[in-house]
Amino acid sequence: MSAAVGIALTGSGAASPARVVTNDELSLWLDTSDDWIRSRTGIAARRIATADDSLESLSSQAAQQALEQAGWRPDQVDLILLATSSPEDLFGSAPAVQAALGASNAVAFDLTAACSGFLFALITAAQYIRSGACRRVLVVGADLLSRWVDWQDRRTCVLFGDGAAAVAMEAAPEGWDGLLTMVMRTDGRRRGCLTMAHQVTPQVLHDHLHAGFGGFRPIAMDGQEVYKFAVQQVPLVLTQVLEQAGLTAEQLDWLLLHQANERILASVAQRLGVPAAKVLSNLGSYGNTSAATIPLMLHEAVEAQRIRPGHLIASSGFGAGLSWGAALLRWGRPDAT
């Protein structure tokens, strides 16, 4: 049996709505305050999509940037995987990204796993490359949860923001691997902690056929349960990926967690023994952009040359499902280290 193909992470991109909404602006209609939101979450502002923005357009911009950074032509892309829980078409928004890029040879589909979505998509995409089925994949994480929250529910709406970001992933030359180890988990028994549930209303079509018609309820969350789940489970999966790779937390260059809450980041880092200087965070400016947080933070750090080729990154996504996972990543391609 031939050895599995290695992975190289060779490009990144991001696109956010232009409209910035500060905590003070939220206080104009909500019984909340900048002090409450900052001290409980670390969030100071978030980007909110206006009616002129679209998830498909932001995703396409982010994917285009990642493709250019990787140095690929659109027709060389084999797969576009869009992690999102807020598609503009429930049949899938990924085909719109494929069309916008002109990636005529790529198959494109959505993957839904809430805030774990990007990490799950990255790991899924890697399997296509390792098996030899694909050589070049664009993995996009995008969510516009501002369109799915109840703007009168201060317990949830202050947490979320909108954004899209992407990573280009390709088959690596022998001896290099950008996805060292990974773990994925789901506990469906606790799915009620965080939902965006479909609600069906009976619809009588004729005497013997009662069908259903429905719409989606806004995000509902048991914040404390989700918080406890994250601080308990995330350190465990991160420890597991480090052990699988035979590495220790001291060897990490960066800890790149799903950006949900500054207190969760600090607690996980402390449990692993990772110093604050190695914890990537942009929560203050973006809030929780769901599937977009990890690639958005990654892209910012790559652009700022904080993350450099060869750097070792431990990443973890967690959220609705409940779902969570971790991966040990090495950024870049071998000739650039």
Ligand code: ACO
């Ligand atoms: N402004 C002012 N007061 C508020 C606000 C607000 N925005 N929201 C809640 N409060 C009040 C509550 O009403 C409550 O008041 P009471 O004591 O009079 O009843 C008080 O503040 C404390 O509320 P708690 O819910 O206990 O606050 P807590 O300290 O748990 O913080 C938070 C809430 C920030 C949501 C926290 O639980 C958390 O971050 N949980 C994790 C959530 C998360 O990360 N979710 C995303 C997962 S990713 C995904 O898959 C989408």
